[in-house]
Amino acid sequence: MAEENTSKVCEAHPMTGGDGPNSYAKNSNIQRDAIDAAKELVSKAIAENLQIEVLPSNTFRIADLGCSVGPNTFLAIENILEGVEFKYQRKGLNSQIPEFHVFFNDHTSNDFNMLFKTLPENRRYYSAGVPGSFYGRLFPDASIHLAHSSYALQWLSRVPKSVVDSNSPARNKGRIHYSNSTDDVIRAHETQSTEDMECFLQARAQEIVYGGLMVLTIPGRPDGTPHSDASPNVIFQLLGSSLMDLVRKGVVSEEKVDSFNILTYSTSAQELVAVVERNGYFSIEKMVGLPLPLVHDTILYAQLLTSHLRAGMEGDLKQQFGEEVLDELFDLYRKKCEENASSLDPGKAVNFLVVLRRN
Template sequence: MRVGANAATRLIIEAVAETLDVETFVSSHTFRIADLGCSVGPNTFFAVQNIIEAVQSKHQCQEGLHSQLPEFQVLFNDHTLNDFNTLFASLPPDRKYYAAGVPGSFYFRLFPNASLHFVYSSYAIHWLSKVPKLVVDKSSPAWNKGRIHCSNSEDEVGKAYEAQYVEDMACFLHARAQEVVCGGLVALIITGRPNGILHSQTTQNIIYDLLGSCLMDMARKGIINEEKVDSFNLPTYHMSPQELEAAVDRNGYFSIERMEDLPLSTEVGTLPRSQLLTSHVRAALDGMIKAHFGDVILDELFDLFRKKIEEEMPMIESGRTINFFALLRRKEMD
């Protein structure tokens, strides 16, 4: 993630210099930044500091070196289960901004009308607001029996996931259109899939398929109930750049100022790749799996998962995936 975030930093600095008109915001005296779906680690503060420095530089360039800089307020948002105490305890002591936490789903309104100048979200909006209802409905043709995602599932399952994505992105953009001032920016770092690539061909979904097969193996051994597997689905959807463009067009309140692929991580460490992938997946899904199945199965599940990744590494490496950066600008309309 850090590789993509570092590349996005350059794009954000360029975007602020080229696109942000600080004269529009001078009268407000406070420049507000929202980090939606923030993480707890240092990457969050790294990104925020770079945004602030870019805005300060643009302000001095546009208003003069001796002009009074605005005050900065950073609003850190995540779901209500996020560890905000850890976030606040790790805030940089030398920060030049006022910080606040805003719990809640970013698929709904979080802030007052026209109160935000810059919205940032990194590796967060591939999470859906919920699992599509139809995929856990036994009477539905989209019932996703024996699988945990839309990859390699029936067409109806894929359509249910796509419909949930379309609904969620409409809500996301509608909420931001009300919260962001005219001329304000929304910077998104997205883990997605290339245009024209099936969900089953992406690296992420190949990995999800392997995790699902591990759960089914454990069900066949009687370790867990098969019905519990049938009712477990991951609420993720890896959009393509074309899908994002279509969502922005439907919304109508934003223009896409920039869209660019980001470099993928080529992380090399002392751990074997299978162990590294397993640790990443476990960090992302541990809480969700524990809530559904309990914590007794976790070690056995991820040990089995690691072995399966080792066996299927060529298939994983054949997968297609992208991280991409999108910069949206709130149109001058209302």
């Protein structure tokens, strides 16, 4: 029985399911590129930091947190399996390579049917789905040997209360994202991000075995970069601008824009280090920036951003504004991306690869 209940009520923001033209499965190349870029670093981290001598089981358990619907999660898991097997082989323990059990985790509203239908037929692991927010407990004490998460921890668990309070100075009126808003709004999101990461680390500290690893890829911003300048944030600012264009056209109401908030936060390395050190249960074995792919064709890059954002945001936008506005909204958005290509410079963003070891 878990000694401590760290569960919390969290808002779900599932990626577009199925395998249609706007689905996450068909529009997640950016996330896949991050997994590819991390492959050798993850293998090296496992070789150098995973303490297989103290692992208490002949079944090696891996959790992918925020797995979505595939196919990227399957690629990440395969990379981890190769790294663990190589670790055993280097130690001359070929005959002791354990069986693998993989837990695919995401919110209950995730399209798990799509995930299970596309599981690789030749997989070398047993699999299970685990629904629920990773900001709370998901697994029994000391049951996970390696936890992985890629492009998921930028999502906050909830809208900060002050942001939706009409009487608060942090009310985010006329915007859908924190980054181009007031200092009060930015501080509210910084506080929420810190609280969420503390919950995440506390839950994983109970679930991961001593000597086990956590491998995280988190999109963020370089230290010292203002929130309003970080290119991941500009992506959402342009979406907000597109929605306000629809307000001026009378297509959507301003009240609906005022009450809509995108729950992402672009953290910095300094912020990540501070929250890990404050938690105290993990040591930072590696923290590096992954190379970001460059797309020099402005039109192609705008189309890529538009398709990826629609795959990630379509469900929330449909619920708030109605399905009938989506095509017009994303057509406006694509044009704004073309016009503001210089503001979307990947140099103003970073993908952090963070390797943590359970103390």
